[in-house]
Amino acid sequence: MIKAGIIGATGYAGGELVRILLAHKDVEIKWYGSRSYIDKKYSSVYQNMFQLVEDVCRDDNLEALADQVDVIFTATPQGFCASLINEKILSKAKVIDLSADFRIKNVKIYEEWYKIEHKAPQFIEEAVYGLPEINREKIKGARLIANPGCYPTCSTLSIYPLLKEGLIDPDTIIIDAKSGTSGAGRGAKVDNLYCEVNENIKAYGVAGHRHTPEIEEQLGYAAGKEILLNFTPHLVPMNRGILITAYASLKKDVSYEEVKAAYDKYYEKEQFVRVLDKDVCPQTKWVEGSNYVDVNFKIDPRTHRIIMMGAMDNLVKGAAGQAVQNMNLLFGLPENEGLNLVPMFP
Amino acid sequence: MIKAGIIGATGYAGGELVRILLAHKDVEIKWYGSRSYIDKKYSSVYQNMFQLVEDVCRDDNLEALADQVDVIFTATPQGFCASLINEKILSKAKVIDLSADFRIKNVKIYEEWYKIEHKAPQFIEEAVYGLPEINREKIKGARLIANPGCYPTCSTLSIYPLLKEGLIDPDTIIIDAKSGTSGAGRGAKVDNLYCEVNENIKAYGVAGHRHTPEIEEQLGYAAGKEILLNFTPHLVPMNRGILITAYASLKKDVSYEEVKAAYDKYYEKEQFVRVLDKDVCPQTKWVEGSNYVDVNFKIDPRTHRIIMMGAMDNLVKGAAGQAVQNMNLLFGLPENEGLNLVPMFP
Amino acid sequence: MIKAGIIGATGYAGGELVRILLAHKDVEIKWYGSRSYIDKKYSSVYQNMFQLVEDVCRDDNLEALADQVDVIFTATPQGFCASLINEKILSKAKVIDLSADFRIKNVKIYEEWYKIEHKAPQFIEEAVYGLPEINREKIKGARLIANPGCYPTCSTLSIYPLLKEGLIDPDTIIIDAKSGTSGAGRGAKVDNLYCEVNENIKAYGVAGHRHTPEIEEQLGYAAGKEILLNFTPHLVPMNRGILITAYASLKKDVSYEEVKAAYDKYYEKEQFVRVLDKDVCPQTKWVEGSNYVDVNFKIDPRTHRIIMMGAMDNLVKGAAGQAVQNMNLLFGLPENEGLNLVPMFP
Amino acid sequence: MIKAGIIGATGYAGGELVRILLAHKDVEIKWYGSRSYIDKKYSSVYQNMFQLVEDVCRDDNLEALADQVDVIFTATPQGFCASLINEKILSKAKVIDLSADFRIKNVKIYEEWYKIEHKAPQFIEEAVYGLPEINREKIKGARLIANPGCYPTCSTLSIYPLLKEGLIDPDTIIIDAKSGTSGAGRGAKVDNLYCEVNENIKAYGVAGHRHTPEIEEQLGYAAGKEILLNFTPHLVPMNRGILITAYASLKKDVSYEEVKAAYDKYYEKEQFVRVLDKDVCPQTKWVEGSNYVDVNFKIDPRTHRIIMMGAMDNLVKGAAGQAVQNMNLLFGLPENEGLNLVPMFP
Incomplete structure (x- = not known):
């Protein structure tokens, strides 16, 4: 025990x-x-x-x-x-x-x-950055785990394969993120009162949110070079869930199948990253209460850009679930022990 | 299996x-x-x-x-x-x-x-009415289980001990119920559209809701006589959860401790019914995703009435969870197998 | 000016x-x-x-x-x-x-x-109790107006005619009220945070809410005697709106038409009280942003009780709108000046 | 009349x-x-x-x-x-x-x-495209008005001045939009049921939404050339409101004051476009029920991009309010007649 x-x-x-x-x-x-x-x-x-x-x-x-x-x-x-x-x-x-x-x-x-x-x-x-899908082996032997931020987890996992495979231009990445309100914590602030958040949406921390350099560092490793990107979080009237919608220019014309293969290469064996079927957009409700990140993408041939999407429960894969996943690795347990949480809908 | x-x-x-x-x-x-x-x-x-x-x-x-x-x-x-x-x-x-x-x-x-x-x-x-806390033994030998309605489960469990112990007048029961929208089902109706339900509350089926006779029958068994009562459900802008607030006249002056003892008599050994601490009002969020019913009460010495409250997840204890609880009993499994679901908050 | x-x-x-x-x-x-x-x-x-x-x-x-x-x-x-x-x-x-x-x-x-x-x-x-539908003439000459509470406004207007006409037993009144969260004010408290209120419903102040004596006093004037009643407010995940569902025993068998006539007697000429058509239940969304109180009722011949319902915007007719209505009366302006606010839907 | x-x-x-x-x-x-x-x-x-x-x-x-x-x-x-x-x-x-x-x-x-x-x-x-802030004079003499789409209204007004003044590169525009659910209409579809939308956020129509060419055409007029851009709408659990967050590369280093001057040049005399104070992000709740579009921007010197934001009530300035604004122009009335609607908060 x-x-x-x-x-x-x-x-x-x-x-x-x-x-x-x-x-x-x-x-x-x-x-x-x-x-x-x-x-x-x-x-x-x-x-x-x-x-x-x-x-x-x-x-x-x-x-x-x-x-x-x-x-x-x-x-x-x-x-x-x-x-x-x-x-x-x-x-x-x-x-x-x-x-x-x-x-x-x-x-x-x-x-x-x-x-x-x-x-x-x-x-x-x-300290080891505790994103098991990327740093699994290093995590196993660590004493001190830096459990990733919620936005960085969802952003990194959604974009990582395409940078790693050189399909997108690392200088063109824009991440537009949307989060439920539990991400703002339980502190008693007027801004987080029910009546202020409900029936409302706003951006915050524009061009200055502290998760930006964390994402840049992780994606920089994937790109093999330093990256600067735009990251804009929004506060959404819901308790849980993060959705990121990311944009980047394609380096060359690619087919759906090529991009799908890139995602599959990294995630086929990953239990907690689900690459959805073609044309299915991730929804935060489909991962609520679970440790999943659902990712998918859409190529826009008109603009030669790709839209990458990821959905996740910010308190599970974005915080506590990932922490337990790291704990399992640290103690030699099956990585999914205690984490086979079926998403709750509705 | x-x-x-x-x-x-x-x-x-x-x-x-x-x-x-x-x-x-x-x-x-x-x-x-x-x-x-x-x-x-x-x-x-x-x-x-x-x-x-x-x-x-x-x-x-x-x-x-x-x-x-x-x-x-x-x-x-x-x-x-x-x-x-x-x-x-x-x-x-x-x-x-x-x-x-x-x-x-x-x-x-x-x-x-x-x-x-x-x-x-x-x-x-x-057919056996599948409310394990009351009909446990009969359920075990049944072939056909009538799984209770959501409102009747929450109402019956909240009121049952006080009728059984003769503390309240069975002719004075009024149940004011509030339900999340999943109780209305997944049919495509204008009335259940997001924009119609959100930021809104209404009563429906007033003096005519079909769960009324089901509650009356079950509480009638507890009272040892036929009962007529008022039951008014309301549609609340949330996905899950039922809260019932029930009112009845006390038959005599009783103390908090006497009423608490009545609840404990029936529920102390029940895993899925939680009698909350004094002055704590049940909240639907505290049982979300779980098979619990949280109950409590408040005596009003001014009006000689008692207010009984119960909160429950309508899709779990009010439907699927209770069905699995019944299945466990039917097949000789531990009653809580698969049902040790920790409520999700927030 | x-x-x-x-x-x-x-x-x-x-x-x-x-x-x-x-x-x-x-x-x-x-x-x-x-x-x-x-x-x-x-x-x-x-x-x-x-x-x-x-x-x-x-x-x-x-x-x-x-x-x-x-x-x-x-x-x-x-x-x-x-x-x-x-x-x-x-x-x-x-x-x-x-x-x-x-x-x-x-x-x-x-x-x-x-x-x-x-x-x-x-x-x-x-001080004059500023409920124009009842105290209009006194208000006109006042120096100090006690603007009614939100729950008392909705409760009193929903029940008043039936007490006044002697149709219900004043000793049997139970008011189950539901309010949006703006009623809790703008103070920074954990209990009113978005994540605590959203997807949740609870009773509060059970058998002890401070609006109880205010309602009792006003309804007592209508009944011509002192009244004790039960009043239970609930917190609903929405910004605005109060719904009250009130119960009382009928003094004798009455028809729909008789009760309707009682409401019409008091409200036919009132712009801000709308007695809805038969079988239409008031909804808070239908009065949002306006100074209306929508009321209606349902007779339950099985239990010889009547269910009275009222819906209102707690910040308008329940606070600011009613205050302006009082101001108009104080200064000899048309009572509806500035208050012809069409409810916003959805 | x-x-x-x-x-x-x-x-x-x-x-x-x-x-x-x-x-x-x-x-x-x-x-x-x-x-x-x-x-x-x-x-x-x-x-x-x-x-x-x-x-x-x-x-x-x-x-x-x-x-x-x-x-x-x-x-x-x-x-x-x-x-x-x-x-x-x-x-x-x-x-x-x-x-x-x-x-x-x-x-x-x-x-x-x-x-x-x-x-x-x-x-x-x-037919005249009925965006008064841009086509005012043409509208006055028209017989047939094409009332703009909700997303195009908010997008165009948020980006227009910067294109017109040549401050941003028209080939780099990305619009990430978020809309309340009333934009999906009142049709009875499972996708728009309360339980499917609540506690959820998703993108839809990715790289294919029909408002894309409308936005491209209008912004093309501002840029003086054909434009292709990315437009991604999202469904947000709220009734009303559109927020757009748009990204573009700056053509040269600019100061806050220069960009502010560009917005002021076009909107200083416009009643319904409010350029917010520095660092204040638009929120949909602040324009609810009104005909306003609130816009603002943030320069990111690290990436040489600018983030443009706009918030609006999709049913008012995004539909009915703008239609009335056009009607006022068509009939020679003051443009704001009937449209001095103060936003409702909360």
Whole structure:
């Protein structure tokens, strides 16, 4: 039995970790960390867990936790994990950080986009970017996993094969992303009130969203060169789900079959990436509650561009599900253990 | 391995049966019946099942099905099951009917409220009303299960203990119910279009909804006498969930503890009925995707009434989940097999 | 030109006052009071007002305001108006208070339900309850209007004629109410976040909501005796709209026509109360953005009860629209001036 | 008093025309055409119009109508207007066609994208594209107005000034559009059911949506050359609103001020186009129910692209509101008559 501790267990990503791990046959949650609700019953914060979780919330104490568990999930704001992580902790427990602290290799870029000083740059090199479909082998031997951001997961997986195969011009990539509101977190802000979000759609963080350099870094590896791209997220009136619609110029005329073959080359054996049938557009509802990313594409011969689409549950494959997928790899379990979640519709 | 056939597999309740049975370790779905989509891939109708279900939809043929499977689920319109059921079918396979055909013992009442002639009255007596929390033992030996309606499940379970214990006056019951839109089915009607339902709430079937006599019959058993009550359903802009708010006059002054004890007496050992802590009101979101019914109550000493509340996922405990619970009982499996579904939030 | 000042202009009711008064040909808004946004442009808080309102927000100063305007709207939390109102203010400007401070004649009941001391009990007697359909003549001569609560407006207007005509038993009234989320205000609370409200319904304030005594008082006048009733509000995932479903026992057998005649007697000449055609249930969407209350009823001969229904926009007839209706009466304008708002659908 | 007839009065755009024209002081609606509801009371189809509209629905008879009214609005499916229009009708009444029949000057392109034969090509040249901000003078003298599509209105107005001023490369335009569900019409289709749209987002018509050539034609006029672009619409779970996010490469380095000046040059005097303040992103909720288009932009110096954004109510400025704006111009009324609609929030 793997003992797990969750820091930030009362955020939406933390709550989703609890949901998934409760049904994971090899894991026992030993620590529900939540600075805001210390000593309150976890199930009084999330009543869906009534009679399922009897524990109370505890302080966010990484060191104490490392003595008691095998794996620590930090579902915390930027800077938290980096400010506390140390060699002692890493020598005792695996750490899967759901924040951005260790996702970006270039610390200057991190500090520029996140506007905070990085407190543990010495671990950046060691940390492994936890996108199993791309870094599976590296993940297996890691101590510290940088769990990818929601938008970067969906964007990277939707575009990666075409860059890798040299089918698209890396300097022409535009990603227009749409996210449900759980991505904005559980903080009490006027902007996230029901009446402000409902019946409304808006772009935000235009030309400045912090997931941009993360996507650029990952797609840069695929392209074999540095990439600059446009990434525009939008807030959509729904709880869960991310849809990305990406555009790029084709390097040459290609057929549907050639592009399909490129996707299949990378994803045919991947359980959690589903390349949909021709002309079927991904919909967020079809992956809700599951660890799937649905991808597809459409060639526009008029403009010589290709439109790439990906849909995903931001709290599962975009956060907690992927974290568990990484945990499974770290501990030598079947990668899909606890993750055979059938999407819920409607 | 139990072989299962689903008639009406492309309706919302049918789809939910597929979702639950796919994750049930003792069941194999052998037949996806759907008159509207014969020969189409099931996963082209419900793309959430892409790569999970490879079968095509087949005609609704009960007789052919009975030869091939151990259990038949009929998630079909009123009258369908009654018009086809016969001794031969029942001798070969268990039948769990999710329609209203065999829920009401008095055929006249059925015909009056449903405005159709009952085509198989000879099986009404034999059919067992599949509410495991109340009829568990009878269900185990049945051949034909009348799977309860969504509103009746939530209403009955919320009110039953207080009638049974004689705490409320059975002639004063008023049930005000609120349902998500999946309860209206997947038929293409203007009334169920997104723009008609969204940002809107209305009552419907006022003083005439067909679940009324079903609730009256079940609560009548608890009261030990015939009951007439008011039942008013409302359509709420959400996909899933039923909330009932019921009112009744107390027969005498009672304390919180006395009423709580009544609920506990019936539900303490029930996995799927959760009596919430004092002053916590049930919310549909806390049971979404799960087989739970959350119940609670509030005494109003000013009016000598009690307000009883129940929340449930109409497609799970209100339809497919309860059907699987019944199937488990019919086949001697643990009652919760495949039903340990953790509610999804948000 | 009537000069108007709004205290609490950046709350949802305040914003709606601005929307309505901007289109009112006889009114000029001179003061946008908002403690939270002092010196910020009003249209930077509500961008829908961009280029329509150029003013900045100002402090909540009732005395300063009384010198500059003819009418003051206080769309503020309970206790605010009572703590500042005085003879000097009332001698200079009409005050329309959208809070509960002056709605309840019995100060003890106010203090009991609102848990605050009333700071200006000397004005309670003088204040007129601003429900024009019932108190029209008194309103015309008032200095201080207690603008009714949203639930009380919809509840009272739906039930009033039947009590007045003695058709229902006043001791059997149960009101089950459903409200959109704007009724919860614009405060930044976790409970009102999009993800907590969306896809969810719950009761709240069960047997203890503060609108209960207000409804009881108003219906008590109609019944000619003190009334105790049950009132249960629910939070619905939509921005606007209140639906009430009320139940009462009939005093004797009545026909549809008799009850219809009772409603018509009181509302035939009322522009803002629409008694719908037989069997048409009120829907909140049909009154959205307008000052209408749609009412209707259904007799249940089986239980000898009647179900009364009412739908209304909580921010218009339930707050700002009714306040403007009162203002029109106070200043001798046509009662519907600025209020001929056609409901928006969908 | 202008006499108006509406063909297709029971669709969502038709219903919005009714809402706006009822409050227009110079117009009287004489004909509510609706093939689906002939002889039914209009207000029984749209209960929001109860007591506001007493007329019944009538057949769609253009010729009969032309004798009785001054202006005919055709809010009908593609092909309807073209199949019935003739010289006699146009000699008697102005026609404002809300379908696509007369929007595209090149009949081959129309027939290719709409897959129907054009039945009245002889009127294409005469028809005026009814985008007042661009074609105001031509509109004034027209007999037949091609009322622009919803997406084209928002797209064209958001991009037009930058093309006109030569700031962006016309060969690099990508438009990612998001629309509320009323844009899909009121037809009873499974795809538009509440449960299919709610909690979901998807792209549709990718690289093939019929509004593409309309946008290309209009922007081509601005660019002074033929344009091919990418246009991808998405279905968003909300009733109303269109948001477009458009991308293009800048021809040279430009400052915020230069781009702002370009927008101001074209829109400073336009009442219905609001160029928002710096860094404020348009939101559909801020224009709901009004005739405004809110536009803004963001320069991305990293990629040398500009992101242009526009938000609009698809039923108002995207359909009925713009039709009324055109009508005002045709009849010499103030352009904003009946259109001073304050956006409703929340």
